[in-house]
Amino acid sequence: MFTFTSVLKNLFPPPLSLSSPPFSSPPLPSPPLSVLSFPLPHPLFICSSSTTPPPSVSGRPIQLPFSCSVSSCTLQPPSSDAGSTSPALGIRLGSRTEMVPVKLLVMGSQDTGKTALCVRFVTGRFIGDYDRKKEMTYKCHRVCNQESVHLEILDRTSKECPQASVESCIRWADGFLLLYSITQRVSFLEVEPIKKLIDHIKQSPAAPTVLIANKADLETGREVTTEEGQNLAKDLRCSFKELSVSETAVAVEAAVVQLTSLVMAQQRPLLPDRPSYMVTVRHALTRKLIRSKTMQW
Numbered sequence: 001m002f003t004f005t006s007v008l009k010n011l012f013p014p015p016l017s018l019s020s021p022p023f024s025s026p027p028l029p030s031p032p033l034s035v036l037s038f039p040l041p042h043p044l045f046i047c048s049s050s051t052t053p054p055p056s057v058s059g060r061p062i063q064l065p066f067s068c069s070v071s072s073c074t075l076q077p078p079s080s081d082a083g084s085t086s087p088a089l090g091i092r093l094g095s096r097t098e099m100v101p102v103k104l105l106v107m108g109s110q111d112t113g114k115t116a117l118c119v120r121f122v123t124g125r126f127i128g129d130y131d132r133k134k135e136m137t138y139k140c141h142r143v144c145n146q147e148s149v150h151l152e153i154l155d156r157t158s159k160e161c162p163q164a165s166v167e168s169c170i171r172w173a174d175g176f177l178l179l180y181s182i183t184q185r186v187s188f189l190e191v192e193p194i195k196k197l198i199d200h201i202k203q204s205p206a207a208p209t210v211l212i213a214n215k216a217d218l219e220t221g222r223e224v225t226t227e228e229g230q231n232l233a234k235d236l237r238c239s240f241k242e243l244s245v246s247e248t249a250v251a252v253e254a255a256v257v258q259l260t261s262l263v264m265a266q267q268r269p270l271l272p273d274r275p276s277y278m279v280t281v282r283h284a285l286t287r288k289l290i291r292s293k294t295m296q297w
């Protein structure tokens with residue numbers, strides 16, 4: 001079977017060294033999240049809520065299955081990530097010290113491709129199958145609207161998910177990727193209750209959300225039309241993207257970047273950065289007045 005483990009081994013060949021985690025855990029109710037980071041192709045950090053002790057090896061090959069139990073384990077990123085580039089959008093990554101933190105939650109019913117989407121976004125690759133039972137937080141950097149963003153993307157498994165835990169995740173998140181599969185009508189029908197729950201917890205219908213109709217490559221098995229997806233997104237006040245995680249990394253990147261910029265727009269203070277036209281005119285008139293008075297003296 002083509003597992004994420006085997007891909008990780010190919011992607012990150014030994015030797016790699018370990019160090020203590022440079023990032024704090026997200027404020028989730030579950031045990032403190034541990035951090036696992038990779039240098040390629042983007043600076044990437046995968047967190048698992050697992051509590052098993054980490055492999056305390058330094059400078060030796062590390063074999064970490066995707067569903068592995070690690071804590072406080074960091075595969076060292078490059079010495080500087082300033083100037084590295086996203087392959088999908090060709091964007092330059094900025095300095096880590098000025099990062100804008102953005103937290104995204106991936107939601108949707110079972111087998112809609114939530115994990116595949118996260119992995120595609122952070123690694124650029126589509127992993128067909130993997131054994132994963134725990135929630136994961138992926139951490140990576142992007143530039144969005146000319147600002148460096150530190151992204152945390154939480155992928156909850158839809159199995160055995162207590163309601164209270166879902167609610168605390170919604171509270172934690174700034175923006176939402178809401179997935180359904182065009183081949184599963186039931187997953188489409190579950191979108192509305194999930195969005196209603198988000199609106200209820202966030203106490204606003206305007207929580208930044210992108211509705212993603214996944215598996216567009218499976219046209220023959222289509223059960224939900226594009227128009228139905230567009231109409232639902234309109235009703236729920238979401239942005240809409242129909243895409244195939246398996247076929248394209250660019251569309252996935254575009255969807256996440258779009259959501260990130262929606263979050264950033266909402267977080268930005270309401271006051272304008274520049275003075276209004278009237279203020280500018282008033283300052284200009286005042287300056288002129290002072291100058292003319294000065295000439296009289």
Ligand SMILES: Nc1nc2c(ncn2[C@@H]2O[C@H](COP(=O)(O)OP(=O)(O)OP(=O)(O)O)[C@@H](O)[C@H]2O)c(=O)[nH]1
Binds near residue numbers: 112116217
């Ligand atoms: N053909 C096709 N298959 C996909 C696509 N995206 C995901 N899949 C497959 O759909 C299955 C489910 O994908 P996952 O990413 O595990 O779905 P999930 O929503 O995370 O699943 P749960 O965590 O169990 O809820 C896997 O076999 C993926 O390979 C896609 O765009 N096209």
